[in-house]
Amino acid sequence: MPDRKVHIVENQNYGCIQCGRCCRRFHVLMSEEDARRIARLLESRPNDLPRDFVTRIDGRPYFARKPSGGCVFLDEDTGYCRMHSLFGFSQKALSCRGYPVNIASTFPGHVSAIARQDCPAVQRNAGKTLTSQRREIEGLVEELNPRSPFNRRVLEGLTQEAIETLAQALVGVLQAPDPVSPGQRAWVFHEVVVRLEKIKGFANDLDALREMIPNLIAKAQAAVPQSPQRGLGWFGRAAFRAWLGACLRRDTERVKPTAFYRAARVWTMLAVTFGRGSFHRLGCEHPPASLARCPAFGKQAHSSDQATWESYRRWLISRLEAYQFCGVTFYDEPLFVGLRALALTYPLVLAAARHHSRSRGADGVEEPDVFYAIGAIDHTLGRSPLLQYRPWRSLEAFFFTRWTALQTSLGWE
Numbered sequence: 001m002p003d004r005k006v007h008i009v010e011n012q013n014y015g016c017i018q019c020g021r022c023c024r025r026f027h028v029l030m031s032e033e034d035a036r037r038i039a040r041l042l043e044s045r046p047n048d049l050p051r052d053f054v055t056r057i058d059g060r061p062y063f064a065r066k067p068s069g070g071c072v073f074l075d076e077d078t079g080y081c082r083m084h085s086l087f088g089f090s091q092k093a094l095s096c097r098g099y100p101v102n103i104a105s106t107f108p109g110h111v112s113a114i115a116r117q118d119c120p121a122v123q124r125n126a127g128k129t130l131t132s133q134r135r136e137i138e139g140l141v142e143e144l145n146p147r148s149p150f151n152r153r154v155l156e157g158l159t160q161e162a163i164e165t166l167a168q169a170l171v172g173v174l175q176a177p178d179p180v181s182p183g184q185r186a187w188v189f190h191e192v193v194v195r196l197e198k199i200k201g202f203a204n205d206l207d208a209l210r211e212m213i214p215n216l217i218a219k220a221q222a223a224v225p226q227s228p229q230r231g232l233g234w235f236g237r238a239a240f241r242a243w244l245g246a247c248l249r250r251d252t253e254r255v256k257p258t259a260f261y262r263a264a265r266v267w268t269m270l271a272v273t274f275g276r277g278s279f280h281r282l283g284c285e286h287p288p289a290s291l292a293r294c295p296a297f298g299k300q301a302h303s304s305d306q307a308t309w310e311s312y313r314r315w316l317i318s319r320l321e322a323y324q325f326c327g328v329t330f331y332d333e334p335l336f337v338g339l340r341a342l343a344l345t346y347p348l349v350l351a352a353a354r355h356h357s358r359s360r361g362a363d364g365v366e367e368p369d370v371f372y373a374i375g376a377i378d379h380t381l382g383r384s385p386l387l388q389y390r391p392w393r394s395l396e397a398f399f400f401t402r403w404t405a406l407q408t409s410l411g412w413e
């Protein structure tokens with residue numbers, strides 16, 4: 001094991017439930033070495049697995065897929081990987097063995113691991129704790145050998161200790177036992193990020209920072225809006241729908257898009273922006289319901305409680321504890337851009353959950369809606385080639401300064 005500290009988040013559990021979702025939903029890239037090794041393995045032992053298992057996209061090797069969409073090695077009846085059944089887990093490609101763990105470099109000499117929320121087992125926090133799987137995760141770290149620790153741009157002049165203290169303060173906000181609603185907790189989180197950014201020039205003075213933080217959090221908690229606020233205008237609402245559409249867009253479903261598909265996608269993005277069309281046309285995991293019938297804005301009859309949003313809170317804590325909101329996991333943007341983006345996940349998750357809930361005919365957000373929404377947003381956060389471009393960054397900045405108006409339009413939960 002190289003001289004690297006592997007930090008594994010403590011609040012996540014994972015044990016594969018063999019739902020086969022990852023084998024059906026993703027185009028799985030493998031290394032050239034894995035492609036050659038698997039080909040040799042298939043030749044070496046009698047078996048009826050397909051030999052033609054590689055498809056090349058832009059010259060890179062991906063697992064070929066059946067006409068039904070699943071991986072060529074997926075057993076559709078059992079949802080189990082046939083490579084795994086015949087040759088064992090250790091013989092699978094590294095990308096298959098690694099999923100759903102996300103490993104990233106953080107500070108120099110440090111690596112962190114969290115589990116991705118687009119896996120149903122992770123969403124339900126089912127199985128063994130991630131920390132108890134340390135040996136396997138360290139093995140993955142060794143094979144992956146992640147590089148590129150936080151650079152100067154990401155660090156914004158802050159020391160590791162200062163960043164750790166800031167992240168811990170935000171974890172404290174999420175763990176505070178106050179009997180507030182999920183929306184109020186998200187508001188306080190946003191407000192604390194705003195206030196921490198204002199004092200970041202002093203943050204390397206750890207004693208002063210530690211003294212300031214409790215006061216700053218108390219002030220943010222006291223400032224939660226009590227009276228009705230002004231919501232977004234039509235432009236703001238349209239911009240938010242466009243942004244949500246960009247987050248829910250799954251370009252990877254068509255790795256070889258035709259001109260007709262591209263034109264249809266532009267049309268759908270326009271329709272979504274104006275509150276029409278369906279997110280389903282941007283990704284098959286989204287409900288096949290129209291936005292006109294199931295809008296993302298507006299409160300529903302029944303509010304959800306903290307328990308319904310527990311998975312959201314756990315997700316944010318794991319991202320913070322693993323520092324997977326900056327560096328390679330967030331387009332190498334500065335630290336506070338990543339923190340602002342984390343604060344903005346609440347309106348995105350709420351809007352997606354509302355749409356999902358309405359598509360089921362429910363009159364309030366329930367746990368399956370939150371699971372769906374977290375999985376959908378987590379999948380994109382820091383992974384979408386589209387969202388790293390300047391216009392989307394500008395939209396993030398726009399909504400961060402209008403967080404309360406956005407929340408008012410969405411309806412406080």
Ligand code: SF4
Pocket residue numbers: 015016017018019020021022023099100118119120121122
């Ligand atoms: S999505 Fe998760 S639970 Fe389902 S097969 Fe893949 S790793 Fe297992």
